[in-house]
Amino acid sequence: MTLTPYYVDLHIHIGRDWNGRPVKITGSPSLTLTNIFKEASRRKGLDMIGVIDAQSPAVQDELESLISAGEAAELDDGGVQFEDTVLILGSEIEVYDYSCQGPIHLLCYFPYLSDMRNFSEWLSKKMKNVSLSSQRFYGTARELQQYVKDHGGLFIPAHMFTPFKSLYGKGVKRTLKEVLDPEKIDAVELGLSADTKMADQIGELSSFTYLTNSDAHSLGKLAREYQLIELQERTFEELRLSLQGAKGRRVTTNFGMSPKMGKYHQTVCAHCLIPSEETDERCGSCGSTKIVKGVSERIQELKGATQERERPPYVYQVPLISLPGVGKRTYEKLLESFGSEMRVIHDVPENQLQNVVPDKVTQAILDLRLGSLNIDAGGGGRYGKVR
Structure with missing residues (x-):
């Protein structure tokens, strides 16, 4: 049995459906299903993606149109192939x-388009507008879990530490068992402010x-965090095995922004963005009471007895275009020369990079590979930045 490493990003929003109507209201208008396919396959170099607004009927119709036209194909073991990328249907x-x-926000994935259509029909009785992203579900979290598991899906808590709309941010006081059945969780998503x-x-x-x-809420944000997963082939069922760590399938590396880059890493005043040590007092700088507790502080509140487990390496990265010296023109030159962002970040030899971009950009890319960038911390809704 031969396993192959694949680059995977499982949390991508739809900004607009193919009729131009909003799906994720805060998402870019260019973030359509077809554009996501093209960006992931032709420019980012992602082998597998998860679109998590696939419960929207118009998104399903667009996907069905691509399949009918022969531009995409459903796979026997789940997932939809478009060029060099496989889509996993999520919500x-x-x-x-x-x-x-x-x-709290929760991610639900299903193997086939028919499964997602059935999910949408079920949701429409428990949700005001199934066409929009991240809508309120009028039922319990355990009820949602049970439906997903009964219908062959995958259930994953989303960005579980962010201060707003997450499992540990606002959802529970101490333990996920207050809200969820741990036996019906397939994996957990760390989010941009934790590693x-x-x-x-x-x-x-x-x-x-x-x-x-x-x-991702825009095309450029695809693969700002992702993972390398070893699979025999790119299908839903192989993904399921990798999350279980079964039959040799596994996540081998997590690539993510340094937690300091996250919008909510440190506790800060939301008004003036000055770091704060207190979460229940006025800001010492401006007097505001709008103090946003950082992920790092929240984890200190929750930490307790742990069990040793060997984890894949976590490599700190930022999107290629976020590197100092990599503006839009340089970014496009790199893709034109080497094919995709994943290839530039991981594979292109140093001497070939030097033939295309200045030495300082080459060095920045090499530092990116090593996870050795210098970062100024973010917080209170403001991202950190690369020095």
């Missing part, structure tokens, strides 16, 4: 049931595979 759902301290080392301080997460996904 991000907001739940705020009686068990939750606040709203493996931070999450491993929470003992109840020791059994779960960690995912690092982009949560």
Whole structure:
């Protein structure tokens, strides 16, 4: 049996459907299903993607049109192939049931288009507008889990540490068991403000595979976080095995932004963005009471007894175009010369890079590969930045 490493990003939004109507209201108008396929396959070099607004009927219609035209094809073991990329159909759902301290976002994936259409029909009885992204589900989190597991899906808590609309940010006081059945969780998504080392301080997460996904709201944000996964072939069922760590399939590397780059890494005043040590007092600088607790502080509140587990390496990265010296023109020159962002970041030899871009850009790319960039921390809704 031969396993192949694939680059995978499982959290990508739809900005507009093929009729021009909003799906993710805060998403870019250019973020359509067809454009995502083209960007992932032709420019980013992603082998597998998860679109998490596939419960929208218009998105399903666009996908069905691509399949009917022969531009895409459903795979026997789940997933849809378009050129060099396989799509996994997903949906991000907001739940705020009686068990939750606040709203949480949950990711639900299914193998086939027919499964997602059935899910949409079920959701339409428990949701005000199934066509829009991340809508409120009028039921319990465990009820949603049960449907997903009964219908052969995958269930993954999204960006689980962010201060708003996440499992540990607002959803629970201490343990995920307050809201979810841990036996019906297939993996957990770290989010942009946490990494493996931070999450491993929470003992109840020791059994779960960690995912690092982009949560992209524009085409350029695809693969700002992703993972390398070893599979025999790119299908839904192979993905399921990798999340279980079964039959040799596994996540081998997480590539993600340094937690310092995340919008909510440190506790800051939301008004003036000055770091704060307190979460329940006025800002010492401007007097505002709008203090946003950082992910790093929240994890310190939750940490407890842990179990040793060997984890894949977590490599700190940023999108290629975020590197100092890589503007739009240089970015396009790199893609024109070498084919895709994944190839530039991981594979192109140093001497070939030097033939195309200045030495300082070549060095920045080499630093990116090593995860050795210097980062200024973000917080309170503001991203960190590369120095």
